Amino acid sequence: MIPRRVFSPAAVGIVLVGVGLAPSVMSTSQVYSGTEVVILSLFAVSYNLLFGYLGLLSFGHSAYFGLGAYATALLLLHAPGVPLGPAIAGGTLAGAIGGVLIGNFCVRLSGPYFAMLTLAFGQLLFAVAWKWRAVTRGDDGFGGFLKHASLALPGTPESGSQHSLYYLVVALAVPVIAATWALMTKTPFGNVVVSIRQNEERAVFLGYDVFATKLITYTISAGLAGLAGSLSAIFHDFVSPSVIDLNLSTDVVLMTFIGGTTFFFGPVLGAVFFVYFGDFISALTDRWQVVMGLIFVFMVLYVPKGFIGLGRLIPSVRPRETRPETAP
Amino acid sequence: MTAQLRIEGVYKDFGGLEILMGVDLQIEPGERHAIIGPNGAGKTTLINLITGKYTPSRGRIWFGGMEITSVPAHGRVRLGIGRSFQIINLFPEMTVFENMRNAILSKEGIRLSVRRALKGLRGVTSETERVLALIGLESFRNVPAAELAYGKQRTLEIGLALGLDPQLLILDEPTAGISSAETREIAGVIRRVTERKTLILIEHDMDVVFALADRISVLHHGRILAQGSPAEIRENPEVKEAYLGHLEAVG
Amino acid sequence: MDMFGVGVTLLFGILNGFGYAMLLFLLSSGLTVVFGMLGVLNIAHASFYMLGAYFAYSVVQSTGSFWWGLLAAPVAVGVLGVLTERTLLRRAHRLGHGHELLLTFGLAYIILELVKWIWGTGSHPVSAPAVLDGSIRLVGGAYPAYRLFVCVFGLGVLVGLALLLFKTRLGMIVRAAVSDIDMVNALGFNVRGLFVGVFGIGAFLAGLAGVIAAPLLSVYPGMGPDMLVDTFIVVVVGGLGSLKGALIASFLLGGLQSFGVVIVPRLAMIFSFLLMTVVLIWRPMGLFGERA
Ligand SMILES: Nc1ncnc2c1ncn2[C@@H]1O[C@H](COP(=O)(O)OP(=O)(O)OP(=O)(O)O)[C@@H](O)[C@H]1O
Ligand SMILES: [Mg+2]
Numbered sequence: 001m002i003p004r005r006v007f008s009p010a011a012v013g014i015v016l017v018g019v020g021l022a023p024s025v026m027s028t029s030q031v032y033s034g035t036e037v038v039i040l041s042l043f044a045v046s047y048n049l050l051f052g053y054l055g056l057l058s059f060g061h062s063a064y065f066g067l068g069a070y071a072t073a074l075l076l077l078h079a080p081g082v083p084l085g086p087a088i089a090g091g092t093l094a095g096a097i098g099g100v101l102i103g104n105f106c107v108r109l110s111g112p113y114f115a116m117l118t119l120a121f122g123q124l125l126f127a128v129a130w131k132w133r134a135v136t137r138g139d140d141g142f143g144g145f146l147k148h149a150s151l152a153l154p155g156t157p158e159s160g161s162q163h164s165l166y167y168l169v170v171a172l173a174v175p176v177i178a179a180t181w182a183l184m185t186k187t188p189f190g191n192v193v194v195s196i197r198q199n200e201e202r203a204v205f206l207g208y209d210v211f212a213t214k215l216i217t218y219t220i221s222a223g224l225a226g227l228a229g230s231l232s233a234i235f236h237d238f239v240s241p242s243v244i245d246l247n248l249s250t251d252v253v254l255m256t257f258i259g260g261t262t263f264f265f266g267p268v269l270g271a272v273f274f275v276y277f278g279d280f281i282s283a284l285t286d287r288w289q290v291v292m293g294l295i296f297v298f299m300v301l302y303v304p305k306g307f308i309g310l311g312r313l314i315p316s317v318r319p320r321e322t323r324p325e326t327a328p
Numbered sequence: 329m330t331a332q333l334r335i336e337g338v339y340k341d342f343g344g345l346e347i348l349m350g351v352d353l354q355i356e357p358g359e360r361h362a363i364i365g366p367n368g369a370g371k372t373t374l375i376n377l378i379t380g381k382y383t384p385s386r387g388r389i390w391f392g393g394m395e396i397t398s399v400p401a402h403g404r405v406r407l408g409i410g411r412s413f414q415i416i417n418l419f420p421e422m423t424v425f426e427n428m429r430n431a432i433l434s435k436e437g438i439r440l441s442v443r444r445a446l447k448g449l450r451g452v453t454s455e456t457e458r459v460l461a462l463i464g465l466e467s468f469r470n471v472p473a474a475e476l477a478y479g480k481q482r483t484l485e486i487g488l489a490l491g492l493d494p495q496l497l498i499l500d501e502p503t504a505g506i507s508s509a510e511t512r513e514i515a516g517v518i519r520r521v522t523e524r525k526t527l528i529l530i531e532h533d534m535d536v537v538f539a540l541a542d543r544i545s546v547l548h549h550g551r552i553l554a555q556g557s558p559a560e561i562r563e564n565p566e567v568k569e570a571y572l573g574h575l576e577a578v579g
Numbered sequence: 580m581d582m583f584g585v586g587v588t589l590l591f592g593i594l595n596g597f598g599y600a601m602l603l604f605l606l607s608s609g610l611t612v613v614f615g616m617l618g619v620l621n622i623a624h625a626s627f628y629m630l631g632a633y634f635a636y637s638v639v640q641s642t643g644s645f646w647w648g649l650l651a652a653p654v655a656v657g658v659l660g661v662l663t664e665r666t667l668l669r670r671a672h673r674l675g676h677g678h679e680l681l682l683t684f685g686l687a688y689i690i691l692e693l694v695k696w697i698w699g700t701g702s703h704p705v706s707a708p709a710v711l712d713g714s715i716r717l718v719g720g721a722y723p724a725y726r727l728f729v730c731v732f733g734l735g736v737l738v739g740l741a742l743l744l745f746k747t748r749l750g751m752i753v754r755a756a757v758s759d760i761d762m763v764n765a766l767g768f769n770v771r772g773l774f775v776g777v778f779g780i781g782a783f784l785a786g787l788a789g790v791i792a793a794p795l796l797s798v799y800p801g802m803g804p805d806m807l808v809d810t811f812i813v814v815v816v817g818g819l820g821s822l823k824g825a826l827i828a829s830f831l832l833g834g835l836q837s838f839g840v841v842i843v844p845r846l847a848m849i850f851s852f853l854l855m856t857v858v859l860i861w862r863p864m865g866l867f868g869e870r871a
Contacts, residue, residue, distance in 0.1 A: 057680060105856060109863065112620035112680065112819065116811040117859065123808045124852050187442045188433055188449075195430050198419040205379065205413075206492065207405035207434040216440065246804050250688055257681065287696040293689035300681045301670055 012178075019170050028162050035166045037275045039232050040255065042173045044267030045180060046224030047252045049217055052261030053184060055197050056107070056214075057115045060122020061225055061252050063102070064095040066129060066244025068226030069233040070136060071095075076145035076234075088172065088230045095226015096219050098125075103218035107211065122249050129241045141240025145233075169231050176227060180220075181264050193217055254296050260306025269307050330393040332357045332496055332526045333378065338387030340373055347373050349550040351387070355496075360527040362541035364534075364561075369547045371530045372414055375500050378528075379411045380404045392495070405434070410494030412486045414501045414530070420474035424465050424484060427473050429456045431491030456491075463487040463517055479510040486514065490521050498528040503536055515539060538562075587720040592837050598726050598795075600833030601733020605788035606806060607813040607825040608740065609781025615757035615820030616774055618676050619668070622683040625810055626690040627782045629803035631656045631789025633698055636705050636798045645708035645794070653786035660782020664775050687803070695800050702799035729791055736787070737826075744822070753777060757820055808848075809836075812855045818868020827866065 019038075023031045043065055050056045071094035075087045102121045106114055129136050136142075184190035192213050196203045204210055233239045242248065251274065259270020274292070282288040299306065333355040340348040347370045355361050363371050376382045378389060380401035388397045396404055419427050429446075432455045433439065446452075460466045463483055468476060473484060486502050502518060503511040515536045518529075531537045537544065537558070544561045546553045554564045561567055610624045634655050635648035642648075663686065671682040706712070707725035714721035744750035756763040756773060764770045789802075796802060813832055817824025832851055839850040858865060 055677075057677070059684075105859065109859070111676065112614070113815065113859075113863070115620065115622075115680065116815055117855075120808055120812060120852060120855060123804075124848065127848055182445075183442060186445045186447070188438050188444075188446055189440045189442045191426075191430070191433070191446055192439060195419055195422070198421055199417065201381075202413075202417045202419060202488070203430070204401045205381075205405060205411055205417075206431050206488065207402050208430075208439055209400075209402050213440060250684070253681075253684065254688070287692055289692040290689060290696060293685055293692055297667070297682060297685035297689065300678055300685055301667070301674075304674060304678060 015174070019174060023163050023166050031162045031166050033275055033279065035162075035169050035235055037272055038166075038169050038173045039228050039235060040252075040271040040275060041268040042177055042231070043225055043228035044252055044256045044259065044271045045177050045264075046221045046228065047256050048261055048264075048267045049180070049184070049193075049221040049224070051253070051256050052266070053190075053193050053197060054107075054214055054217055056110060057253070058106075058118040059115055059246075059249055059253070060118035060120070060125075061221075062244050062246070062248035063122045063125040064098055064222035064225035065229035065232070065248060066125060066241075067098045067222075068092060068095040068229030069239045069243040070129065070229075071226070072230040073142070073145050073233045073239040074135070077142065080147075084168075084234065088227065088234070091230025091233070092223050092227040095229065096223030098226070099219040099222020100215070103215050103222065107214035107218050119246075119249075122244075122246065126241060126244050126246065129244045136239075136241070139241060141238060141242075143236070143238030146237045165235050169235060172227070172231060176224065177268070180224065183220075185264055189213075189216075254292060258296060258299055258306055260308025262305055263308040266306055266308035273307065331355060331390070332359070332392060333528075334390040335374075335378070336388050336390075338374075338377055338384045338389065340370075340377060340382060341385050347550055348377070348384075351547070351550070351552055353545060353552065355526060355528065357495075357526055358524060360522070360529065360540055360542050362529045362531060362537045362544045363547055364531065364537060364544060365547035365553075370550045371547050372500055374547065375411060375498055375528070375530065378404075379409055379498065405492065405494070408495035409498065410489040410492035410496070411498040412489040412500060412502060414504055416478075416481045416485050418473040418481060418484060418488070421472055423470050423472055424460065424476065425456060425469045427484060428460055428465075428487060428491050429453075431488045432456045432459065435492050459487065459491045462521060463490065464513075479506045482506050482510070483514060483517065486518065494525075496526045496528065497522055498530075500530045501532065502529070503531065503533050511536065583719065587718060590718065591720060591722055593834075594722065594726065594730060596830075596833040596835075596837030598729040598733065598833075599836055600829040601729060601737065602788050602792055602806075603809060603813050603829040603832055604826055605733065605736060605784045606810045607817070607829060608822060609777075609784045610810055611814045611817065611820055611822060611825045612753065612757060612777055613774075613781050614814070616753075616760055616770075616777060617672070617679075619672075619679045619683070620819075621781075622680065622807070623663070623686040623690065624683075624781065624785055625803045625807035626687045627656050627660060627785035628789040628792070628806050629694060629800075630659065630690065631786030632705070632793040632798045632802060633694055633789075634786070635790040635793050636698070636703050639705055645705070648705075648793075649787075649790050652790045653783050656786025656789070657779045657783030660785075661775055661779040663782075664778040668778070669771075687807075691800060691803060694803075698798075698800075700800055702797045704797050705793035707794040725794055729795065732791060736784070740784075757822075809851065812851050815865055816855055816858045818862075818865030821865065821867035824865055824867030 022034060026034060043061075046064075047058070047061050050058050050061070068091035072087045072091035075082055075090045106117050106121070109117055130138055132138070184193065192203065192208050196208065196210055196213055200210055229243055232243060255270035255274040256267040257270070258273060259268065260266030278288055278292065281291050285291070303310065331354045333353070335351055335353040338348055338351045339346065351374060363374065365371055373382070377384050380396070380399060380403070383398065388395060390396065391404070391407055391409060394407070396407065399407070419430065422430075429452060432452050433449075436452060436455070438449065438452065457466065457469075460469060463486070465480065465483055465487065468480060473481065476484065482502065482505070486499060489497055489499065499518065503514055506514070511533060519540060527540070529537070529540055531540075541558060543556070544558055545555045546561065546564075546567050554561060554567050556564070606624065606628055610621060613619055613621055613624075631652050634652035635645075638648035638651050639645055667682055667686070668679065671679045711725040711728050713724055715724045715727055744754060752763060752768055752773065756768075756770065760770060763773075792802070809832060813825055813828040816831065817826070817828035831854060835850040835854060836848075839848075862868075
């Protein structure tokens with residue numbers, strides 16, 4: 001349950017009107033990349049629960065994105081007629097279950113150990129997706145599982161269009177991001193997470209269960225990543241190992257860090273930058289990732305708080321930080 | 329009456345180096361017990377075993393009749409053991425208020441709750457303010473802990489343990505590194521707030537020890553060398569030799 | 580299969596495992612020593628391995644000789660390692676371990692993308708030198724000569740490394756620095772200078788591993804990430820900062836991989852993960868690690 005009076009009505013109004021009307025002034029391809037941005041924003045927000053909030057650097061977060069994507073795709077494929085709602089819930093749940101099981105090992109560790117273990121588990125799940133051809137069709141992937149599903153939300157244009165996909169994604173992702181924001185910044189739970197990040201030992205000796213808190217956070221993070229993956233599967237009507245590969249895991253590190261980890265919405269900024277700036281430079285050079293990597297390294301060295309951190313230079317828009325430093 | 333805390337035959341070694349070698353200790357409810365001993369005697373290590381930061385290599389620990397030897401640290405806090413640290417250990421970027429609120433939230437059992445916004449928890453806010461007033465930090469309410477003067481950080485360090493309102497309060501060198509005026513002030517706060525509570529106090533300042541404690545244990549080379557009332561300890565020749573003599577040699 | 584056939588298969592399995600263990604040790608030794616000295620987990624370490632392989636590929640392409648590749652590529656990678664340390668890592672060091680980790684991660688990302696840019700995303704075969712191209716009759720079976728070379732060569736490097744570490748003064752200082760860098764610093768040694776050297780040698784060894792792996796595994800952009808995971812498993816299992824642990828874990832993993840392929844051909848890596856998971860639950864600091 002979202003606490004009362006946590007959203008400024010004006011801000012909520014602007015966001016809702018903005019994302020609601022955006023498609024009417026955008027071309028189809030703009031709607032397409034807009035949808036992608038929303039999905040990646042959700043993914044990056046989920047990632048930042050680990051990176052920014054717990055101070056844990058994971059190199060295997062695409063595992064949960066992929067679990068969500070494959071679960072939803074397989075549900076829709078093998079149970080034709082299953083409504084989208086349960087299919088998406090199934091994807092989210094798959095991510096969360098994966099998160100509980102894997103997180104149970106990972107959150108006991110920190111620093112480089114955590115990084116290595118998440119990488120290893122991520123690669124393990126990738127190998128399963130790649131090699132278990134009977135179920136996943138391996139490298140080829142599979143699609144066309146939306147044939148039987150109805151996409152239209154009440155009050156949106158015809159089913160199956162780029163627009164209705166956009167509205168579907170927005171209708172799920174935006175409230176979920178908002179609820180996560182409230183959870184992390186307004187509730188006692190979020191306060192414990194931030195406290196652990198600042199001083200784990202003291203949190204323990206005030207009676208907080210650090211392991212449980214980390215595991216719950218990890219699970220929520222994995223569930224949100226699963227939702228993002230699920231939406232991505234529906235959006236593309238296709239899944240392949242690229243939803244669970246190392247590229248996706250590293251991309252989310254980059255966009256989250258570039259956007260800024262010390263502020264809840266930093267990763268959203270990072271996702272926006274990643275997609276639009278990525279589009280921009282990929283028009284100039286086909287190796288746009290090199291540029292992205294250079295930007296990342298530059299920022300690690302000179303702008304360690306990300307774009308959001310730059311906001312601190314302008315006092316009037318200085319974001320209220322919830323944590324001290326960035327990286328683990 | 330069951331003892332508040334009972335320690336039986338506790339050993340601790342770090343990588344083969346024995347730090348504690350068979351410590352027995354019993355502390356009654358309401359007792360104010362000081363543990364003294366030279367640097368490196370193992371005092372902090374003993375506290376770390378009682379509070380669950382480490383588990384003993386051998387031996388058992390009971391709290392109020394319940395064995396807690398393998399209870400995790402946060403569980404022992406919930407059972408009623410609160411501690412402060414010898415080295416300041418706060419939430420550095422959080423304000424004094426937010427630091428204390430973390431203690432109060434835990435005391436009230438509001439830990440992983442998501443049902444109410446933090447700001448809406450009026451009872452927690454007022455209780456936090458009450459304890460801050462008690463320890464004299466109300467005027468620093470909105471200062472980040474890292475920006476406090478050292479003496480005030482000390483007060484907050486102790487205050488967080490007090491905020492838990494534990495049955496057994498353990499203070500590890502509460503006056504370490506502060507001026508003698510501040511020491512008197514902090515000793516006053518401790519005396520005021522710990523009335524009728526069970527207290528374990530580790531302290532090098534003998535004035536503070538003799539003012540606050542009604543029993544003293546002397547820890548030396550990982551063993552309890554002597555135990556008794558302040559007067560007895562003062563007169564004990566072994567203690568003079570091992571500990572007070574040592575202090576003179578240093579000072 | 581008769582008893583003799585089983586024996587030959589077993590022997591070849593052991594040799595395969597041994598060869599892979601040598602590769603793993605060349606990589607993990609540098610990684611674990613660098614971590615032991617400065618607490619930096621170098622994500623780009625496997626990128627050095629990959630660069631070694633690609634450099635060797637290009638050298639072999641232009642000179643036609645594998646031996647030139649074996650000579651030049653590791654040196655080039657070592658120099659690159661030194662430059663990386665002197666310019667980027669040194670700067671990140673001041674920002675803390677978290678940033679060092681992120682920096683090496685960013686480097687790995689850039690190197691991977693550059694490799695794809697320069698050499699394309701496909702895989703390139705590198706042929707073994709002519710003398711080692713055939714097979715050798717070994718107790719009645721035919722074993723690829725190049726694989727045998729990898730075993731022998733790896734063993735040679737291992738012995739050389741052991742001599743360097745245990746018989747020279749420099750080696751003694753490095754070992755001391757791994758266990759307590761502050762002490763070595765306090766004794767007046769130039770720790771930063773030492774570190775550049777170790778980092779460079781680590782990169783050199785990784786590059787060397789890349790070159791000798793190239794004819795076995797071919798050269799492709801995924802080879803870095805693939806090897807990264809196995810190297811990580813080795814250092815985690817062995818204990819970060821422990822050379823002995825890295826050596827033993829290399830053999831464990833080499834053996835598991837080699838025989839895992841026989842038992843479940845497509846998911847041999849599962850054995851490595853099981854090994855790592857079991858070790859981490861049982862001893863979070865690894866077999867010979869001192870800190871978790
Ligand atoms: N985690 C640890 N690992 C290894 N050695 C430790 C550890 N904790 C304490 N020690 C060692 O145990 C010994 C006793 O330390 P302890 O902190 O208990 O002493 P103390 O009596 O509190 O001293 P002081 O008056 O200086 O605070 C010291 O030699 C210390 O180095
Ligand atoms: Mg102490």
